[in-house]
Each structure stands twice: as C-alpha cells, then as structure tokens.
Amino acid sequence: MTEYQSVIQKGPATQCEERRERAVIVGVDRPGLEWPLESSLAELERLADTAGADVVASTTQRLDAPNPRTFVGSGKAEEIAELARTCEADLVIFDDELTPSQQANLEKVVDKAVKVIDRTALILDIFALHATSKEGRLQVRLAQNQYLYPRLRGMWAHLASNRMGGGVGSRFGEGESQLEVDRRMVRKRITSIRRELAHLSDVRQLQRESRYGSGMFKVALAGYTNAGKSSLINRLTGSDVLSYDKLFATLDSTTRKFELPEGREITVTDTVGFIQKLPTTLVEAFKSTLDEITGADLILHVVDASSSEFESQIEAVRGVLDQIGAASIGTIEVFNKCDLLEDDVLEGLRRRFPHAQFLSARTGFGIDDMVGAIAHAASAADTKLDVVIPYQRGDLVSLAHERCHIISEDHEADGTHIQMLAGPAQVAAFLPFAHS
Numbered sequence: 001m002t003e004y005q006s007v008i009q010k011g012p013a014t015q016c017e018e019r020r021e022r023a024v025i026v027g028v029d030r031p032g033l034e035w036p037l038e039s040s041l042a043e044l045e046r047l048a049d050t051a052g053a054d055v056v057a058s059t060t061q062r063l064d065a066p067n068p069r070t071f072v073g074s075g076k077a078e079e080i081a082e083l084a085r086t087c088e089a090d091l092v093i094f095d096d097e098l099t100p101s102q103q104a105n106l107e108k109v110v111d112k113a114v115k116v117i118d119r120t121a122l123i124l125d126i127f128a129l130h131a132t133s134k135e136g137r138l139q140v141r142l143a144q145n146q147y148l149y150p151r152l153r154g155m156w157a158h159l160a161s162n163r164m165g166g167g168v169g170s171r172f173g174e175g176e177s178q179l180e181v182d183r184r185m186v187r188k189r190i191t192s193i194r195r196e197l198a199h200l201s202d203v204r205q206l207q208r209e210s211r212y213g214s215g216m217f218k219v220a221l222a223g224y225t226n227a228g229k230s231s232l233i234n235r236l237t238g239s240d241v242l243s244y245d246k247l248f249a250t251l252d253s254t255t256r257k258f259e260l261p262e263g264r265e266i267t268v269t270d271t272v273g274f275i276q277k278l279p280t281t282l283v284e285a286f287k288s289t290l291d292e293i294t295g296a297d298l299i300l301h302v303v304d305a306s307s308s309e310f311e312s313q314i315e316a317v318r319g320v321l322d323q324i325g326a327a328s329i330g331t332i333e334v335f336n337k338c339d340l341l342e343d344d345v346l347e348g349l350r351r352r353f354p355h356a357q358f359l360s361a362r363t364g365f366g367i368d369d370m371v372g373a374i375a376h377a378a379s380a381a382d383t384k385l386d387v388v389i390p391y392q393r394g395d396l397v398s399l400a401h402e403r404c405h406i407i408s409e410d411h412e413a414d415g416t417h418i419q420m421l422a423g424p425a426q427v428a429a430f431l432p433f434a435h436s
Contacts, residue, residue, distance in 0.1 A: 021053040021090040024083055028072060028096060029062040035276055037095075039309050043276070044095050044119060051126050056087045070109065071102045081110040091115040093122055096277070100151040120147060120279040127282065135200045142193045143285040149186050152179055201287075216403060217266040217378040217423065219258075220293045222321065223302035224313040225273030228336040230254075231361035232302060233270045236371075253292045260375045262405045269296070276316045283323060294326045298377045300370075305335035305349060305358070332357060332373055339363045379405055382421035387433040390415040396429060 025044050029037040037060060045055045061076045070077045071094060084092055092110060098118040106116045117125075124144050131137045221229040233239060237256040255269040269292045283290070293299060301317060303310050314333070321327050333353060338346055339360035350358060357373055359366025382405065389396045397416050400406060405421040415433075422430060 022056045022088060023048050023053040024057045024059065024080065024087060024089045024092045025055050026072065026080060026092060026094045027058070027060045028066060029060055030064060030066070034315070035309070035312050039312070040095055040276070043309075044093060044122075047119070047122050047126060048093060051122055051129065053091065053093075056089060057083050059083060066096070066102075068099075069102065070105050071096070071098055077106060077109045080106075081114075084110055084114050089114060091117060094118045097279070103151065119277055120281075123275070123279060123282070135197065138193055138197050138200070139282075139285040142190065142197065143279065143281040145186050145190050145193065146281045146285070147279070149183065149190070152182050152186065197285075217264070217298070218269070218296045219266055219298045219300060219374060220269045220271060220296035221300050221302055222271055222293055222317060222326075223273060223300075223334075224304065224307075224317055225275050227273065227302040227304040227313070228361050229270050229273065229302045232300075232334070232336060232359075233268055235361045235364065235367060236268055255292070260371065260378065262375060262379075263401055264375075264378065264405055265402050266374070266378060269293075274317045274320045276312065278316075278320060283320065287324075290324050293321070294324055294329070296326075296329060298374065299326065299329050299331040300374075301331050301333045303333055303335045303356075304337055305346075306337040306340040310335075330377060332370075332377070334359065334370060336361055339365060378423075379421055381424055383424075383427050384419070385422050385427070385430050386417075386419050386435040387430045388412065388415045388417050388435050389430075389433050393433075396433070399426065399429065 025041055025048065027037050027041045027044070033040075041058055041060070045058075048055050059076075059080060061072050063073070067073055072080070080092060083089075090113075092106070092114060094117070096118060097120045098106070098116075103116055103118070110116060124140065124147060127140045128137075128144065131140045221233060223229050233254065233256060237258050239254070239256045253269055253271045255267050257265055258268050259265050271290065271292055272286055299321070301314070301321075303314055307313060318327070321329075321331075333356040335349060335353070335356055335358045337360060338358045339362060341349075346358060349356075357366060357370040359370055361367075384407075389400075393415075397418070400418055400420055400422075403423065403426050407419040407421065408417075409419075410417045417435065
C-alpha cells in the first residue's frame with residue numbers, strides 16, 4: 001500500500017474577498033481505474049474551484065478495494081481528520097461516491113465542523129449553482145433529493161446520543177420517528193418534482209415534435225464539460241449562449257437555427273456537458289434535456305483537443321451516449337481549441353482521427369470545413385426531385401428554399417420549375433408536382 005499527501009499553501013482571504021471554503025481532497029488508487037488518479041484529482045480540484053472552494057491539501061491511498069466502513073483505511077481516516085485540522089479545512093471531498101454508512105462513519109472521525117462530501121454531492125452542488133431555467137432547477141432538485149433520501153438516517157444519528165432518559169430503545173425511537181417523517185417528506189417532494197417535470201417534459205416534447213414535424217435537419221452538440229460547445233454554437237449561429245471557462249457553465253439546452261451555405265435551414269442544440277463518473281441520478285433527472293440528443297439526426301461530439309485527457313474524455317462521453325440510447329446516431333467528432341496546439345501535434349491528431357473535424361470556435365479556424373461536413377450529412381438521405389410548382393403554391397416554394405437544397409430554379413408558364421435535393425420528410429409534399 002502506497003500513499004501520497006500534499007499540502008497547498010493558501011493564505012487567508014482578504015477583507016475585500018468573499019470567504020471561500022477550504023477543502024481537502026481524497027482519492028483512492030485501486031486496480032482497474034479508467035483514469036489516472038492524478039488526473040481525476042486534478043479534475044476534482046477544478047470542480048471544487050467551480051463550486052467556490054480552494055483545495056488546500058490532497059491525499060491518496062492505494063487499496064485493492066474500498067473499505068466498507070470508511071472507504072479508506074481506518075488509519076488513513078484519522079490522518080485525513082488530522083490533515084483537515086492542520087489546514088483549517090471546512091470540508092473533505094472524496095473523489096468517489098460514498099455509501100451513506102461510509103459518509104456517516106467518516107463524519108464521526110473528522111471534526112464536527114468539517115463537512116464530508118463526495119464527488120456526486122459536489123457535482124450536484126455545482127448544478128444547483130448554475131441551473132437557471134425552471135426545468136433545470138427542478139431537474140437538479142430531483143437529483144439532490146434522490147441523493148439525499150438514503151442518507152437521512154445518518155443525519156438523525158445525533159438524536160440517538162443526545163436524548164435524555166428513557167433507555168436506548170426509547171432514545172432512538174423519537175429519532176426514528178423523525179426519520180420516517182423526513183423520509184415521507186422527501187418521497188412526497190420527489191413525487192411532486194417528477195410531476196412538475198413530466199408536465200414540462202410534455203411541453204418540451206410538443207416543441208420538439210413541432211421541430212421534428214417541420215422536417216428540419218437536427219444537430220445536437222454533445223461533449224465533455226468545458227469542451228467549448230457553447231462557444232461553438234455562438235460562433236455558428238451568432239447567438240449569445242453563456243460561455244465561460246468553467247465546468248458545467250451551462251446546463252439548459254439551447255436550440256438555434258442555422259442556415260447552411262446551400263440555403264437549407266437546420267437546428268443546432270447545445271446540451272449539458274458530460275463528465276467522468278457522472279451521477280446516475282443526474283442522467284435520470286436530465287432525461288428530457290438529454291432527449292434533445294437522442295432525437296437528433298446528427299451529433300457533433302465536441303472534444304477539447306488541448307486537454308491531456310482528451311482520449312479518456314472521449315470514452316466518457318461515448319459511455320453516456322450509449323447509456324441514453326444515442327450510440328447509433330450518426331456522429332462527427334469535432335476537435336475544438338486547435339489554436340492552442342503546435343502544428344505537429346495537430347497533424348498527428350489529423351492522422352489518428354482522419355474522419356474528425358479540427359477547428360477553433362474562438363478564432364473561427366476550421367469552421368467552414370465543419371459546416372461542409374454537416375451539409376454533407378444533411379444531404380446524405382436526400383432524394384433528387386424535378387418539380388413544377390404552381391404559382392399559387394408559394395408555400396411550397398418557400399419550403400423548398402428553407403428545407404431543401406436548390407440545384408436550379410426557373411420560372412415557366414405553368415409555375416416555378418425547381419430541381420432540388422429534398423429530405424425524407426419533404427419528398428411527399430413535392431411528388432404530386434413532379435415534372436413529366
């Protein structure tokens with residue numbers, strides 16, 4: 001068993017600065033980890049920073065399997081408690097999800113003033129900070145309550161030791177009563193939130209069906225958090241979707257129209273970013289948002305080319321896409337932030353990923369090539385039509401310009417003669433006017 005510990009010197013906040021919490025992060029190195037522990041802890045530190053905490057120390061332990069009582073060994077747990085005291089930490093963050101009993105046992109070891117949380121709780125906290133729409137806030141509340149429910153017992157453990165008189169059974173009985181009350185409250189809250197989300201999901205589904213019924217080609221952006229999806233949709237559509245160099249800066253899906261060079265309109269949807277060890281409660285809670293991906297005709301998998309962990313991030317995203325049933329949808333991998341790469345590194349990536357697109361949403365480099373790839377995908381299932389549309393059917397001429405690729409257009413005595421490529425959803429509308 002090997003262990004690693006580091007202390008990061010952080011001075012006290014000045015009077016002009018908002019007091020940020022001080023955190024100790026903990027990782028366990030065990031066989032079969034998909035990510036190097038150092039990289040996972042580095043990401044955990046970024047998550048802590050996004051949530052408003054400074055990491056003042058980190059410590060690791062190598063184990064064959066987590067300890068069922070305290071996740072780390074009992075000696076390591078005491079060491080973490082001492083490290084938190086020495087560094088005047090406000091919280092201890094574990095890189096893996098703790099069971100309710102593990103969390104409760106660890107809280108008994110560290111000082112009462114120090115919170116013990118895991119990666120899942122940290123991510124939920126960040127989502128709560130960044131959710132802006134009503135649906136987004138409800139989705140986060142649902143995930144938080146699902147996470148909270150099995151941990152209620154530990155929250156009432158203090159009642160077992162603080163009650164006066166009545167014996168052991170009666171002392172715990174009142175706590176158990178309160179525990180059951182709280183469990184019912186949380187269950188009712190979960191049911192209520194799910195009911196509200198179901199209503200909002202129906203509204204979203206109607207909006208989605210309206211887009212689907214239009215036959216417009218639908219593109220969804222998916223990718224690891226902070227890969228630059230929002231910057232890309234801003235570059236493409238000229239919109240102003242919130243874009244920060246922060247993990248999970250945007251949670252709510254955003255759909256914008258975009259006109260391809262051929263004149264055809266498509267929709268582009270930005271979605272919530274993924275991350276390794278993405279809590280299953282979040283995947284469930286954000287189902288209606290993630291449906292924007294499963295209903296797309298094409299997925300642009302945006303990759304941060306400048307990240308040293310881009311390969312692991314690609315696998316993490318593919319895993320979530322598979323989990324939500326989107327693995328079979330046509331996908332183009334888009335390597336963003338290529339302006340940060342040396343020329344030889346970029347060329348190496350081009351050789352390794354010959355079917356991918358390489359660009360910079362910040363500078364505009366490679367955007368035209370990517371748009372060409374989208375146009376090619378949009379026209380892959382097209383049917384070539386030669387039609388004469390009567391002049392009184394100007395609606396069909398407009399539909400041809402908005403949804404189809406016009407090859408040629410002439411005005412004849414009987415109507416507008418158009419040769420075009422039409423998608424599957426439009427073919428039926430034009431077939432009655434086929435040119436003989």
